[in-house]
Amino acid sequence: MWEKKPILFMLLATGAILVGTLITMVLPFAWVNTEADRIETVTPYTALQQEGRDIYIREGCNNCHTQTVRPLVAEVLRYGDYSKSGEFVYDRPFLWGSKRTGPDLARIGGKYPDEWHYKHMASPRSMVPRTNMPAYAWLADNKLDPQMIRRKMDVLGFPYTEEEINALADKTEMDAIIAYMQKLGTGIPWHEAAATTIVGELKNPYTGVDHATMEPWEKLYEANCAACHGEHEEGDIGPELDGSAYEENELFEIIYKGVPENGMPAFSSLGSDKVWKLVNFIKYYTQGEDH
């Protein structure tokens, strides 16, 4: 019957399409982003952060970086606590992404000091050898336009002061995107990556290994430490390293858990074995050897 009546056919087809649509797409608006999943500590983006977010969108960062940590052990260890709906209520559009060519950024905020980001954005390979991230040094040449943010503010309903808006005139796009990244994931107080608790006493598994064994560990140092502490431990963003100043176990704790207040990230996601290798490498090479 419907095979001979196109109008009837199209009405039936529309009906078939709308059932699943109404239930799985329209209905959830009744629960999602309501008071029920608000989180008190989650705040709107500042003017500078919102500009940064728009640059993140413009450059298509979401093509390679996701912004959702899943409630899976490996992800919570690698990135931080899993993402909650209430953390995204100010996100228009959402930027969860679909592919991790680079790491997830949902909890990147506060993980590295600003200076790390400036250097990394300008020249990713100088900080992370063999990365395939393009360089964005040119963002530092572009000034922000304070006029645009007024209109954005009206649409988004964010309350910015005149002072905050005018302050943008002195900032570059680089300042903005880094301010945005430093905000990501910090809306909840327990956002840092979970670290596996080391059970029992700390014990260096590599006590007394010969230097030949240690040689390949230099790669670990180059990949994870050199960007901030210099290729020869001479210091850069981070201080010069003096392995002799610390006990093995102290050094392990500093690397494994980080010193967030000084900008030293936790490296627990390296796993304890690699952290021990770094401890031994740093202690050995600061005992006067040149490499």
Add this chain to the structure above:
Amino acid sequence: MQKARYDTDIVRSFVNWSIVWGLVAVLVGVIVSFQMVNPSLNFPPYFTFGRLRPIHTNAGIYGWGVGVIFATFLYMVQRLCRTPLWSPKLARFQLWFFNATIIASAVTLLLGYTTSKEYHEMEWPIDIMVVVLWVAFAVNVIMTIIKRKEERMYISLWYMMASLIGVAILYVVNAAEVPVSLFKSYSAYAGTNDANVEWWFGHNAVAMALTAPPLAMFYYFLPKTTRVPIYSHRLSIISFWSLIFMYLWTGAHHLLWTPVPDWIQTLAMAFSLMLIAPSWGSVFNGYLSMNGQWHQMRDNYLVKFLIVGITFYGLQTLQGPMQAIRTFSAFIHYTDWIPAHIHMGTMGWVSMIAFASIYYLVPRIYGRQLYSIPLANLQFWLILIGQLMWSISLWIAGVLQAGMWTAMNPDGSLTYTFMETMVEMYPYWWIRAAGGLVYLAGIIVFIYNLVMTVRRGENATVATVAAEGRA
């Protein structure tokens, strides 16, 4: 003769332009695949991976995919309804507005005007252009159907009408945004809601633009080519209605383990598994239509394209539901496995059917014999091998990276840093780039063959065209 009244000029134009945009899509795809292995190939601000990748996907979907939809639908609707196009003038407008929309999309995306929503990156002025374009197309097709001379509507017409309605609903709802300036807007939805709307759109755009239309083409061009009717009308009825009913529930399988409410994820998972049935309904209908005709796989190159195409549809619709299962998604999502899955669908299924349709159309709309069947066979092998290199290398890469991401030391800490897992991808990314080059070579052979057909092909009468392809 009645046939002479059909508007074939417009079909020619859409065939030509869809091939142009298809070439652009593959070229940009090859470029970004080399940027993945060598970041110094990014030339900011315009030619960076982040800006070029949306041009690749949108040129592929809207330029090539929708271009072929326009060409084939306008051809099929006239014949299935036994009546000329309702308005050739409107179709002419549609052609130039289509090209204007694609060019405007490419230019604005290069300039960084993007909403960031996947497969819907174009900003609001272009959304309006897309809507105008689709309405012009839909009105023309629907009016032609309404004044048809053939009372009963064939299977292909059902899929065409579903596509017209489906794309319209999806595109408009997901496009809801508040403009800030001419090229900047903010989504009308926030956070988790925005994600849920976007993947309701994203997944069903695949249903309504990249599944229903190729099925319409398959159901038309397969029996036309083999000259044997489709196996079961009843099976196609069941497949059609269950397909368009079930598809719309599945969008959230792109959002498993995210803050989207669990019950939506569970429904999406369940309906994704159920979708195997209607998908394979069409696959079986295709296979069983070949009963007693399998020799045509050897002696008719068009059948080869069509049957291998529907086979990839079958594989795609088994792999997809597998990925929609929570446990498997936990392992594989966000790795290179996912683009490998998508490219089996686009390069293997949709494009294979599109190539077959164009090979069928060109001799008929230009009145020339195909220049070279051996070249068509060469193209078949190039695109098949190119696509397999592409997908297989990245399936391996995806499993490898997923394994490394989740690997743990005996004390419960992670075994690998993110960068240690990323650098392992380079060899596979090189193979993928090489696969892209092979596929591109296939497209160049295709274009050469068609250009030579138009320029040098022997004049063909209706009778010889009908016999063509069966040598």
